[in-house]
Amino acid sequence: MTQPMIEATGLTKHYGETHALAGIDLTVPRGTVLGVLGPNGAGKTTAVRILTTLATPDSGSARVAGFDVVSEADQVRRNIGVTAQDATLDEALSGRQNLVMVGELSGLRRSAAKTRAAELLERFTLSEAADRVLRTYSGGMRRRLDLAAGLVTQPPVLFLDEPTTGLDPTSRVRMWDIVRDLVADGTTLLLTTQYLDEADALADRIVVIDHGRVIANGTASELKAATGGARLEVTLTKPHEAAVGALRLLTEGEIDVSADGRLLRASVRSGSGVATAVIRALDTAGVVVDDVAVHPPSLDDVFFALTGSPATEAAPAADDLEGVA
Amino acid sequence: MSVATLAVETRPPATYGKLQRAVRDIVVLTRRNVVHIAREPLQLSDATVQPVLFTLLFIYVFGSGVPIAHGSYKDFALAGLIALNLTTSAMGTAVGLSSDLNTGVIDRFRTLPMWGAAVLVGRSLSDVLSAALCITMVAMTGLAIGWRPDASALSIVGGFAIPLLFAYALSWACACLGLVSKGPESAQGIGLIFLFPMAIVSNAMVPTQGMPAWLATVANWNPVSSVTAAARDLLGNPNPSAAIHTWPMQHPVAASLVWSAAIIAVFAPLATALYRRRTTG
Numbered sequence: 001m002t003q004p005m006i007e008a009t010g011l012t013k014h015y016g017e018t019h020a021l022a023g024i025d026l027t028v029p030r031g032t033v034l035g036v037l038g039p040n041g042a043g044k045t046t047a048v049r050i051l052t053t054l055a056t057p058d059s060g061s062a063r064v065a066g067f068d069v070v071s072e073a074d075q076v077r078r079n080i081g082v083t084a085q086d087a088t089l090d091e092a093l094s095g096r097q098n099l100v101m102v103g104e105l106s107g108l109r110r111s112a113a114k115t116r117a118a119e120l121l122e123r124f125t126l127s128e129a130a131d132r133v134l135r136t137y138s139g140g141m142r143r144r145l146d147l148a149a150g151l152v153t154q155p156p157v158l159f160l161d162e163p164t165t166g167l168d169p170t171s172r173v174r175m176w177d178i179v180r181d182l183v184a185d186g187t188t189l190l191l192t193t194q195y196l197d198e199a200d201a202l203a204d205r206i207v208v209i210d211h212g213r214v215i216a217n218g219t220a221s222e223l224k225a226a227t228g229g230a231r232l233e234v235t236l237t238k239p240h241e242a243a244v245g246a247l248r249l250l251t252e253g254e255i256d257v258s259a260d261g262r263l264l265r266a267s268v269r270s271g272s273g274v275a276t277a278v279i280r281a282l283d284t285a286g287v288v289v290d291d292v293a294v295h296p297p298s299l300d301d302v303f304f305a306l307t308g309s310p311a312t313e314a315a316p317a318a319d320d321l322e323g324v325a
Numbered sequence: 326m327s328v329a330t331l332a333v334e335t336r337p338p339a340t341y342g343k344l345q346r347a348v349r350d351i352v353v354l355t356r357r358n359v360v361h362i363a364r365e366p367l368q369l370s371d372a373t374v375q376p377v378l379f380t381l382l383f384i385y386v387f388g389s390g391v392p393i394a395h396g397s398y399k400d401f402a403l404a405g406l407i408a409l410n411l412t413t414s415a416m417g418t419a420v421g422l423s424s425d426l427n428t429g430v431i432d433r434f435r436t437l438p439m440w441g442a443a444v445l446v447g448r449s450l451s452d453v454l455s456a457a458l459c460i461t462m463v464a465m466t467g468l469a470i471g472w473r474p475d476a477s478a479l480s481i482v483g484g485f486a487i488p489l490l491f492a493y494a495l496s497w498a499c500a501c502l503g504l505v506s507k508g509p510e511s512a513q514g515i516g517l518i519f520l521f522p523m524a525i526v527s528n529a530m531v532p533t534q535g536m537p538a539w540l541a542t543v544a545n546w547n548p549v550s551s552v553t554a555a556a557r558d559l560l561g562n563p564n565p566s567a568a569i570h571t572w573p574m575q576h577p578v579a580a581s582l583v584w585s586a587a588i589i590a591v592f593a594p595l596a597t598a599l600y601r602r603r604t605t606g
Contacts, residue, residue: 052436056605077438088429092361104353105439107346133364149433 003066005030005157005188006051010060012212013046020046022212023060028190028205030156033183035203036192037303043212044192045085048161051190052082065157078107081150085161087142088149089134095145096121096130103152113152120148124178140171147178158182160191164198176201196300208306215306224297231301232268234278235291236261246285250277268294347440354447355454358421362455368421371414372455376462380406383530384470391531396563403467404556405529407488408549410459412524415495416516418452422503423512426603435604445596449496456492460485475561484559487581491552494588501592504599529553532565545571548584555581 006028013021021043028034036044049055051062053073062069065079082088089098096117103113121130124144129137137145143163150158163179164172179202183189193199199206200220208216208223216223232251236243239261247255251266258264268274275292282289297305362368383406388398425431425444434444464472464485474481499516506512526540527533527549533541544550550566554577557564566574573580 054432054435074438077436080436082433082436084429084432086429086432088433090357090430091428092364093357097357097360101353101357102433102437105350105434105437107438 002030004028005066006034006062006064006190008047008051008060008062011047011050011057011062012059013043013050013055013057019212021050021057024209024212024214026062026190026207026214028188030188031183031186032204033179033189033191033202035199035206036190036209037194037196037199037206038192038209039194039307042210044209045161046212047209048082048084048159048190048192052080052159053077078153079155079157081153081155081158083143083147083150083158083160083163085165087146089142089146091134094131094133095126095137095141098134098145099149099152102149106153108153116152120151124148140167140174143167143171143175144178147175151182155187157188158190160189162192162194165194196298196303200298208303210307216302223302226302230268230274230297231295232264232266232274232278233291233293233295234264234282234289236264237288237290238262240285240287242285243282243287246281246287247278250274250281262290343440347443350439350443351446351450354443355450358448358451359454361421362417362451368417368455371417372458373462375414376406376410376459377466379410380463380466381470383409384467387530393532393563394565399467399470399472400562401532401557401565402530403463403472404484404488404560404562405527405553406467407460407463407485407556408491408527408553409524409529410463411456411488411492412495412520412549413517414455414459415452415492415499416513416520417455418448418496418499419503419506419512419516420509422448422500423506423509426504427508431604441604442597442600445500445600448500449493452496453489453493456489456496460488476559480559480561483578484556487555487559487578488552490585491548491581494585494592497589497592497596500596501599504596504603523547523549527553528566533569534565542571545569545574548581548588550574551577551580551584553577 004027006026008024008026011021011024011026012019024043024047026034026036026047036047038044046055050057051064051069053069053076056070064076067075067079069076090101093101099117099120100110100113103116104110108116118127118130121127124147126141126145126148129141134142134145147160147163150160160179164175167175176198179189179191183202191199191202203220205217205219206223207214216226218226232247234243234247243264244255244257247264247266251268253267256265268278274294278292279289362372380403384399384402388402391398391401393401422445431444435441474484476484499520502516502519503512506515526544527547528544529549533544533550536544545566551573554564554566554574556562558567558577564577566577569575573584
């Protein structure tokens with residue numbers, strides 16, 4: 001197998017008393033997308049800062065595009081594009097001036113930097129606003145320009161730190177399309193996100209981190225399968241007292257019955273033949289069924305199962321986590 | 326169109342040497358800062374409106390009350406106004422650098438394969454350009470209201486070059502202030518506390534002979550006084566400090582050069598170290 005484009009081993013980093021990273025391993029093969037998923041403060045940005053040479057790890061090591069992020073930082077910088085979570089462009093310059101500046105600082109001649117800036121502005125539908133000062137840009141426009149700035153030298157490895165946080169739904173979908181195009185072009189991508197649907201939609205593999213540790217690692221479907229627990233919804237033609245008893249052997253935990261007694265909800269082990277088994281059991285008990293639905297677990301369910309707290313809320317206290325970490 | 330489709334070569338030519346890259350980076354960042362100065366009304370006013378205003382105010386208000394032996398206040402004051410304006414507007418370095426550090430733009434620079442210290446060097450060079458503009462504004466205003474230099478062309482150039490060199494040196498000191506301050510506002514506040522007394526407790530606007538002895542001693546050793554006296558001598562304007570028997574007032578050109586060199590020697594490496602410390606984590 002060829003060398004991975006991003007490879008981190010045992011990265012730790014603390015800021016004062018806070019252990020931002022408590023030993024992280026990451027591997028991203030060439031041309032694939034790794035989604036790094038975690039709540040605010042999980043250590044995602046710290047990991048990205050180390051991999052993009054903005055911070056040095058306390059221990060552990062990382063190589064990007066084959067170069068060590070500490071001892072070969074300059075080589076790493078020649079091979080990466082970065083779109084940070086906070087805007088990193090010059091508010092007092094126009095969009096075009098920003099891209100030309102980034103191009104020149106990346107080593108392009110001024111003429112080449114100008115041509116490339118015009119291409120990217122066109123590509124990201126910013127041509128009309130190209131000569132306006134950045135201050136006048138909307139949030140979505142800034143993000144697109146920030147992403148464009150990361151692509152000026154067409155780097156083989158790209159880091160996107162929460163590329164859609166704070167964007168309206170339209171801008172978000174547009175950003176997803178841009179990212180998909182990049183991936184189609186063969187770029188290796190590390191993407192951090194708080195949004196489970198985003199990781200699900202864009203990433204080949206997902207690493208879930210919390211409190212500076214990797215708590216799960218796999219494809220979206222592997223993570224869902226590992227959590228088990230698909231959601232079962234059964235709609236009866238009319239309420240039937242035998243229904244709950246018939247389902248009990250197949251489900252896990254409480255069975256929730258709606259007020260009118262027709263809708264039953266419960267967790268089931270996901271696996272082949274679940275729906276058939278449910279219908280057979282209910283039929284045997286003489287219950288007539290209108291509808292059966294088995295929903296595979298969402299990444300939200302996965303996150304909840306792993307950390308004991310919803311992904312969108314603040315991370316739990318450290319001692320809640322001993323069991324999972 | 327695919328993002329990968331490139332009409333241009335996006336890899337830097339391998340022939341670029343390290344030095345050539347560094348020079349290019351400095352040029353790019355200097356240009357960027359000049360655009361800032363042109364677009365920020367406050368920074369632009371420091372280099373354009375303020376020099377004109379100070380020149381007119383000082384010459385017409387102070388000129389009536391400060392007698393100058395062997396010459397007019399106008400001819401006396403001009404070199405002092407150059408030094409005063411350059412000293413007070415040196416704060417721009419601290420404010421500009423502090424603003425950059427408080428946004429993500431430095432992080433962007435640091436992910437690029439550029440020479441890191443170009444951020445500082447570019448800043449100090451754009452400040453020299455703005456200082457040159459400031460000197461021009463003072464001189465033009467002076468000429469318009471009757472100030473005249475009285476020396477050879479070469480000497481007059483020297484009379485402007487010495488304050489410019491001092492402004493460059495001062496920008497490194499102010500860079501350090503910008504690097505240790507929390508934000509642009511505090512950089513401005515702290516800068517004013519140092520720079521304003523430095524500009525005023527000097528021979529720039531009044532001869533030091535009238536000051537209490539202890540204050541006169543401070544003023545005579547103030548680098549701003551050396552620079553002002555040197556500029557007066559070189560521009561052929563009245564320089565009452567020539568009668569003062571302290572080394573810097575007897576050798577103002579040498580003193581100005583020594584002061585500027587010493588300030589650069591101390592603060593340029595310090596600024597580089599502070600910048601490195603502030604941007605590594």
